[in-house]
Amino acid sequence: MNGVVARLTLRSLLGRRRAILLACLPALLLLMAVAIRWMAGPDDDLAGNVLGHLVAGTMIPLLALIAGTGAIGPEIDDGSIIYLLSKPLSRYRIAVTKFVAATGVVLVFGVVPTLIAGYVLTGQVSRLALGFTLGATAAGTAYCALYLALAVLSRHAVVIGLLYAVVWESIIGGFVPGAQALSVQQWAMSLTQRVIGDQAAELGAKAAVGLSTGVVLLSVVTVASVWYTGWRLRGLRLTGDE
């Protein structure tokens, strides 16, 4: 970790009007939660549905995409990363810092609202709410690492990330069961499923992989992605306009 790198990263992630943009999705989630609670009362089935689709399927991947690629992509695009790289700083340290900053943003804008929405929807700090919160934390962490690595790998990280989240995880994963085994969303769902317990499947928290597989794959992807980011930064080619 490096405090200066963290602060610069957070400032560019949240600066200007970006914080408002990041707050849109959680605000929508909380509004929906309050509306559903007000109209239908505490309802575990509805809560599972909303948290499963809106949080695990949409909000967390999107927030992590914005935070993960945004933590480093714009700096590489405009060349300002040269001010970080022209310092006697370990590249791995820069990578870890960017990863922590991006994950922190997802925790604040994604995970905390998930817990609140779960509480509002179920009327208590239920296993359902906790399960989806834990799942959101795990998924958010792995997505951030993955998207960070993607941002140092390609200038089209946002598009590739969107394709992965939408096409692979949602569409292909919906038709081809095998594709679900390679999906951050499903790995994280294995945690949610374990926390919720026996009723998990009825509440829409059925994971395609087992708990141990999920945890191992999440850890491997996270660590490998952050390590790759650092390694790639060591040899990042900074060509000017020439």
Added chain:
Amino acid sequence: MSAIVLSNVSRWFGNVVAVNDVTMTIGPGVTGLLGPNGAGKSTLIHMMGGFLAPSTGSVTLDDEPTWRNERLYRRIGLVPEREAMYDVVTGWEFVLANARLHRLPDPAGAARTALATVEMTNARDRQIATYSKGMKQRIKMASALVHDPPVLLLDEPFNGMDPRQRLSLMDLLHTMGEQGRTVLFSSHILEEVEQIAGSIQVMVAGRHAASGDFREIRRLMTERPHQYTIRSSDDRALASMLIADASTQGVQVLTQNTKTPGTDPEGLRVQAVDFARFVRVLPWYARERGIRLFEVSPADESLESVFSYLVTR
């Protein structure tokens, strides 16, 4: 006292050779890296700054390779060509952040000194986004100087500066060189380079074309043959007088192709060997014979041709 040594360095990108077998040593004092756009200056500076690996050969700073050597940045200050910085912060915050990234013992003191050196103390609390081009350049300079490095690499530092800013940066670079630092800056303008650089390295099309004292290079550039294209009311009469004069080496009458009139250039192409004499006698001859000059233009004054003369001489 630090020295950057390049030995037999080449760098290619796919099929394009950006730098071709360059060997040079950059020692203390101010060195100008001169060459037209696309000559490989930026590629060289990127390799010296450790942001690009040479495809072959070696780039070292005090015998240490610059590539993948993060510790070396304690001794290098880098002023990149691109303008982007962390725009949302103020000049002060930016320079201070650079000082902290270097883990200097007194970052605030170092940042104050650097800002004073580039005369940006008064504007330090404004956001970088509000700065003019010259001010941004000075903040970039301050961030490169904040850790007091013995080596300073600047990529096209004078681009977009007004004459006054140019002068003050020249003064600053000059001072840095006097202090015994190794200062290297790139430019495509000879006048910039010769005013401050003690020595000059000329790059053309990826090759190291010339090096040495600026007077030597200036002489090479002005004494080369100049080509002119001339259109007048009587091209052939003018041609006969010009070829009789010692200032020219050759005169060619450009004729129209009768099948496709209007497509080829008309007039004379003159090769002048004594440039100063030629520009004096041409109007004098024309006037004597009552010939009207419609156009006199140098045919190959582009930088590319000036520099390529240096390679082929």
